[in-house]
Amino acid sequence: MTAQAHTASSPSPEGQRLPVVKGGLPMMGHAIPFARDPVGFLLRAHGRQGEAVAFSLPGRRVASFCGPQANAAVLSLDDSEADRRPVYEPLVTPLVGPGAIFDVPAEVKTWHDSLLLSLLRRDALARHAPDMFDQVERYIAPWPTSGTFELMTVMRDLAARITAHCLIGPRFNRTVGPALATLLDQLQAAFFMSFVVGSRSLLPHHRRADRARKTLTRAIKEIAPHDRPEDSERSHFEELMSAVGPDGRSLDEDTAAAVMLGWLFASASTPAHAAWTGVLLLQHPQWLPVLRAEQEAAFTDHPPASLSALHGLERLGHCLLEAERLHPAVWLLARTAVRDLCIRGYRVPRGHLVCVSPGASHRLPGVFRDPGTFDPDRYLPDRREHRATPCALIGFSGGRHPCLGMSFALQTTKVIWSVLLRAFDLELADPDVREARTDLKHPPRRPCTVRYRRRNR
Structure with missing residues (x-):
């Protein structure tokens, strides 16, 4: 990668011009190769021209940065320099409703985030853990002794039910849970189509998303105010209102x-991460005995009585990190340059889309040894490749705006695979699993069929 003297942004517009990716079509720019394989497109572009490149999409000029130092420079920018809201507000607000997520001033969004954080602190995660285990056990209880399941469907269902139960309430989960994953899928499909076409149009995806939003909003307003978790005097909705x-x-x-709908919508990255974790484990079955032995040593009972026991699953945690590296649920992090910037010595004009790509940065051989290889050992204390430089691993973003729900998502995935590995012998029906490019999360392409047989526990 090209080394630059600048390690952070500067308000000065001075600097060298961004190298431009060759090719591109009138009006369309580089949209076709970018849409066909965005990570491959960026890896090729940065491999030829260094850590910073410029390319074009319909109606937008893009400044793309790649590599740990470049990631750190971009992700350290504040909203007065590079703002997320112009990128995501037009995509998200129609799906969750006005007055939430990016459709508010920065200080209000910070306040909204603080309301969610009260449900994501360590003490809250400890309270959530038994409920997470219970949700997974209840889900798999009716399954016969052996059979098959579609991996992404199961991960989607479990993540939606766990999130609804823990963040909204048990009654909401019982009432809406069976339909929740489908409704959230409809919102995600509209999000993807708006991203692709560049605006919100009256496509069938958007009409279905409008119906899904109205259904979920009505259910939240009817159920959540009275949905008090056990041993709590007030519901999460009442806490919000007060x-x-x-x-x-x-x-x-x-x-x-x-x-609250924004909380549910934000959980959509968990199923893809959980699914890829499973795919990688089943593609490398030599890890399954290691993880089962670790679980037997860490859990004196099941489900574990403490959060520390779940944190004791270090090898499973390394597998989760490797899934995050190889298949980040968010492969592109974008902001709009609010003013002329100088990033890593390159001029970025006002209005440009400023991007870093976890999907591309995580596959740089100068950062990760044999980056295309599934190797959880790279996170052991004597290697710790993801800690060698800041912002080497950014699958859950980083810098000024890390993912608020990262710990919740990782705990959800740990619980799901702790239960499944303990309950079943598992194998992929077809080990050749590819990414679905019709979803911004790039989950495993469906059907991704898993064969299972119950184990003696």
Whole structure:
């Protein structure tokens, strides 16, 4: 990669011009090769021209940066320099409703984030753990002794039910849970289509998403206010409604429902990460005895009585990190340059889309040894390749805006695979699993069929 003296952004517009990716078509720019294989496109471009390149998409000029130092420079920019809201607000607000996520001033979004963090602190995660195990055990209980299941469908169902139960409430999960994953899929499909076509159009995807949003919003408003978790005097919805924001006002019912729907929508990266974790483990079955032995040593009971026992699954944690590296659920992190910037010595004009790609950065041989190889040992204390430089592993973003739900998502995935590995012998029906490019999360292409047989426990 090209080494630059600048390690952070500067307000000065001075610097060298970004190298431009060759090719491209009038009006379309590089949209076709980018859409066909975005990670491959970026790896080729950066491999030829260094850590910073420019290319074009319909109506947009893109400044792409790749590599740990470049990732750190971009992800350290604040919203007055490179803002996420112009990129994501038009995509997200129609799906969750106004007044939530990016459809609010920065100080209000910070307040909304603090409301979610109360459900994601370590003490909250400890309370969630038994419920997570219970949700997975209940889900697999009716399965016969042997059979098959579609991996992405199961991960989608489990992640949706766990998130609904822990963040909204048990009654909401029991009532909406069976349909929740399908409704969230409809929102995700509309998100993808809006990203592809560049605007929200009246496609069938958007009409289905509108119906899904109305269904989920109505269910949240009807159920969540009375959905008090065990040993709690107030529901999570009531906690939202009673909180006071930076302007001295509380949320109204519609906005509180939109905030909660945003929590559900944000959980959509978990199924892809959990599914790829399973694919990689079953493609490398030599790891299964290691993980089962680790679980037997860590758990004196099942489900474990403490969060520390779950944290003791270090080798499973390394497998999760490797799945994050090889198949990050978010393969592109984008911001809009609010003003002219100088990043790593390159001029980035105001209005450019500024991007880093976890999918490309995670496959750089100068950062990770044999980057195309599944190797959980790279996270052992004597190697720790992901810690050798800041922002080497950014599958859950990083810098100023790390993913708030990362610990919750990783704990969900750990619980799911702890239960499945303990309960079943598993194998892929077809070990050749490819990415689905019709989804921004790039999950395993369906059907991804897994054969299972119950184990004696």
